[in-house]
Amino acid sequence: GQQLNQSxxxxxxxxxxxxxxxxxxxxxxxxxxxxxxxxxEGPVLLxxxxxxxxxxxxxxxxxxxxxxRKDSFLNISASIPSDxxxxxxxxxxxxxxxxxxxxxxxxxxx
Amino acid sequence: xxxxxxxxxxxxxxxxxxxTVTCSQNMNHEYMSWYRQDPGLGLRQIYYSMNVEVxxxxxxxxxxxVSRKEKRNFPLILESPSPNQTSLYFCxxxxxxxxxxxxxxxxxxxxxxx
Numbered sequence: 591g592q593q594l595n596q597s598x599x600x601x602x603x604x605x606x607x608x609x610x611x612x613x614x615x616x617x618x619x620x621x622x623x624x625x626x627x628x629x630x631e632g633p634v635l636l637x638x639x640x641x642x643x644x645x646x647x648x649x650x651x652x653x654x655x656x657x658x659r660k661d662s663f664l665n666i667s668a669s670i671p672s673d674x675x676x677x678x679x680x681x682x683x684x685x686x687x688x689x690x691x692x693x694x695x696x697x698x699x700x
Numbered sequence: 701x702x703x704x705x706x707x708x709x710x711x712x713x714x715x716x717x718x719x720t721v722t723c724s725q726n727m728n729h730e731y732m733s734w735y736r737q738d739p740g741l742g743l744r745q746i747y748y749s750m751n752v753e754v755x756x757x758x759x760x761x762x763x764x765x766v767s768r769k770e771k772r773n774f775p776l777i778l779e780s781p782s783p784n785q786t787s788l789y790f791c792x793x794x795x796x797x798x799x800x801x802x803x804x805x806x807x808x809x810x811x812x813x814x
Contacts, residue, residue: 596742599740632805633743638802680743681800682800688733689759690735
């Protein structure tokens with residue numbers, strides 16, 4: 591199946607720091623989505639990207655659709671304790687299957 | 701409230717005892733899907749459905765069955781559960797046929813097979 595590799599696998603940061611994570615694919619995606627999963631809950635959609643090169647923000651979150659269409663990036667500015675969770679990239683392949691990345695676990699230290 | 705409802709939240713069962721995890725959505729979404737989540741592997745798609753009576757295998761369909769007789773319901777059936785199916789399961793639905801608009805997820809079902 592399709593592999594979406596996320597890095598880093600985990601991050602431990604101080605409150606107030608900025609965070610950067612990325613997601614790479616072995617094949618082209620036409621849509622990139624970023625989700626956050628709080629402990630014990632289902633993932634929640636944060637940002638959707640539909641065009642190569644697109645840069646989209648949602649509050650302190652900014653995501654970019656890589657120009658090669660094989661990668662995407664998520665940045666979180668001025669992290670706060672409630673940013674803790676697992677962040678997933680995701681997207682549909684050229685068929686109808688939908689894939690999630692391996693996840694980046696974020697811990698924010700107050 | 702727009703939501704995806706899964707039941708049960710927690711389930712412990714024995715090897716070989718058939719079980720069904722129910723999933724229902726109230727948003728009139730076409731696309732529904734089941735995922736399992738295991739540490740370090742992210743979420744892997746088990747089955748998906750693009751509409752009533754249309755179901756397809758995802759990446760890890762072995763040992764699972766699904767049905768889509770009505771638009772709102774998409775149950776996951778384990779005919780003969782085995783310990784390697786111990787996992788956290790999520791049902792999700794999306795507007796549109798390829799989930800490009802993003803999923804709404806249920807709260808998850810934590811299944812333990814002993």
